[in-house]
Amino acid sequence: MNTEPRLVEVRRNVLKENDHLARGLRERFRKARVRVISLVSSPGSGKTAFLEKTLTMLRDSYRVAALVGDLATDNDAMRLARSQVPVKQITTGTVCHLEAAMIDRALAGLNLAELDFLFIENVGNLVCPSSYDLGEDLRLVLLSVTEGEDKPLKYPTIFNSADVAVLTKIDLAAVVEFDDAAANRNIQAIRPGMQVFRVSAKTGEGLDKWSSFLTSRADRTNDRETMRIP
Amino acid sequence: MNTEPRLVEVRRNVLKENDHLARGLRERFRKARVRVISLVSSPGSGKTAFLEKTLTMLRDSYRVAALVGDLATDNDAMRLARSQVPVKQITTGTVCHLEAAMIDRALAGLNLAELDFLFIENVGNLVCPSSYDLGEDLRLVLLSVTEGEDKPLKYPTIFNSADVAVLTKIDLAAVVEFDDAAANRNIQAIRPGMQVFRVSAKTGEGLDKWSSFLTSRADRTNDRETMRIP
Numbered sequence: 001m002n003t004e005p006r007l008v009e010v011r012r013n014v015l016k017e018n019d020h021l022a023r024g025l026r027e028r029f030r031k032a033r034v035r036v037i038s039l040v041s042s043p044g045s046g047k048t049a050f051l052e053k054t055l056t057m058l059r060d061s062y063r064v065a066a067l068v069g070d071l072a073t074d075n076d077a078m079r080l081a082r083s084q085v086p087v088k089q090i091t092t093g094t095v096c097h098l099e100a101a102m103i104d105r106a107l108a109g110l111n112l113a114e115l116d117f118l119f120i121e122n123v124g125n126l127v128c129p130s131s132y133d134l135g136e137d138l139r140l141v142l143l144s145v146t147e148g149e150d151k152p153l154k155y156p157t158i159f160n161s162a163d164v165a166v167l168t169k170i171d172l173a174a175v176v177e178f179d180d181a182a183a184n185r186n187i188q189a190i191r192p193g194m195q196v197f198r199v200s201a202k203t204g205e206g207l208d209k210w211s212s213f214l215t216s217r218a219d220r221t222n223d224r225e226t227m228r229i230p
Numbered sequence: 231m232n233t234e235p236r237l238v239e240v241r242r243n244v245l246k247e248n249d250h251l252a253r254g255l256r257e258r259f260r261k262a263r264v265r266v267i268s269l270v271s272s273p274g275s276g277k278t279a280f281l282e283k284t285l286t287m288l289r290d291s292y293r294v295a296a297l298v299g300d301l302a303t304d305n306d307a308m309r310l311a312r313s314q315v316p317v318k319q320i321t322t323g324t325v326c327h328l329e330a331a332m333i334d335r336a337l338a339g340l341n342l343a344e345l346d347f348l349f350i351e352n353v354g355n356l357v358c359p360s361s362y363d364l365g366e367d368l369r370l371v372l373l374s375v376t377e378g379e380d381k382p383l384k385y386p387t388i389f390n391s392a393d394v395a396v397l398t399k400i401d402l403a404a405v406v407e408f409d410d411a412a413a414n415r416n417i418q419a420i421r422p423g424m425q426v427f428r429v430s431a432k433t434g435e436g437l438d439k440w441s442s443f444l445t446s447r448a449d450r451t452n453d454r455e456t457m458r459i460p
Binding site for chain 2: 010011014042043044070071072073075094096123124125126127128131144146147148150151153154155156157169172175176
């Protein structure tokens with residue numbers, strides 16, 4: 001018995017349903033004038049540490065919240081809560097990605113109109129999240145220097161689905177003999193012209209550039225007078 | 231429209247079919263007296279480097295081969311080929327795990343009766359491979375010290391599906407302030423009694439213990455006179 005064709009067909013319906021929900025979310029985000037940024041990467045790439053720094057940098061000037069997905073535990077929500085920003089954990093059980101319906105449910109208690117930025121940290125996975133639109137404006141793919149320069153070539157779909165790449169843990173670049181030129185070449189081979197940030201949540205290196213990108217882009221794109229908290 | 235229940239049902243059929251095929255593979259492996267060891271981990275944990283060292287250590291005394299799964303590229307097969315052991319790449323496209331049917335197809339050119347060890351390197355993913363039995367005797371879950379001590383708690387299913395844990399890149403333990411006791415506590419919380427190896431493919435640390443475990447276990451379990459190449 002070969003059940004694969006039927007699985008593919010059902011999967012396609014799920015994706016169609018997800019795309020439909022994601023379009024609805026994008027429309028809600030646009031109306032509420034909240035900028036939504038999602039983060040994908042493999043487990044242990046440093047998404048949470050990077051996001052904690054980002055939330056902490058933004059919170060004095062902007063109204064910020066975060067959703068964070070994991071199969072199990074609310075460890076990441078507790079870590080992110082240290083930034084003193086509202087954070088909600090989405091526990092997916094055995095599901096290896098977030099879906100638009102999960103985002104929709106998690107938004108229940110949040111007033112989007114009172115937010116400038118909403119961050120969504122996906123489940124740590126370089127495959128599953130790539131096909132699921134979450135209605136975000138910007139998708140970041142993170143890659144730590146300890147993972148190796150070849151990952152964009154080996155996981156092309158997720159690098160292709162993302163808008164911006166962030167090389168994390170660059171404080172370890174020398175000790176792991178990270179080949180930055182090769183990594184960049186591989187990223188550009190998959191996603192020509194992709195912007196690449198290089199950061200260390202530990203030393204703070206590169207976070208200023210990232211922060212400028214984020215705030216300038218938000219201000220420009222949304223053209224909001226209410227963007228900054230008075 | 232909620233398509234989830236139907237998806238779950240189809241997925242269950244696929245798994246049933248996979249379990250059936252995996253039972254067949256296990257029987258073939260047993261008859262051929264080949265010991266089959268699979269490796270799972272997140273992307274960039276060092277599966278390929280660890281496997282290359284393992285193949286190189288074993289090849290003078292044992293007849294060894296490897297299958298290696300990736301979404302795209304045959305980079306890993308080329309890296310593993312440096313060990314001068316027969317290696318076959320399985321390219322999965324968008325599928326985030328290996329399945330028994332893929333192993334079955336990849337075995338076409340290999341004479342199992344002429345092998346002592348067959349290694350199967352799964353796609354880098356801490357979620358998808360957990361439900362797919364490949365007919366292996368032993369499943370290793372690898373975790374690099376750079377990924378953080380919390381991963382067993384956040385990806386319990388895959389740690390639970392594995393028989394042995396391998397902490398990799400331990401040469402970096404000090405620089406990333408890896409908390410070995412916490413990691414071990416988390417592994418034991420998910421899989422009580424799980425044996426844990428600590429290795430560095432770079433410095434060679436811990437590889438002797440791993441090698442002894444592998445060969446003693448193989449000799450004992452299979453009780454083979456033909457195990458060692460004369």
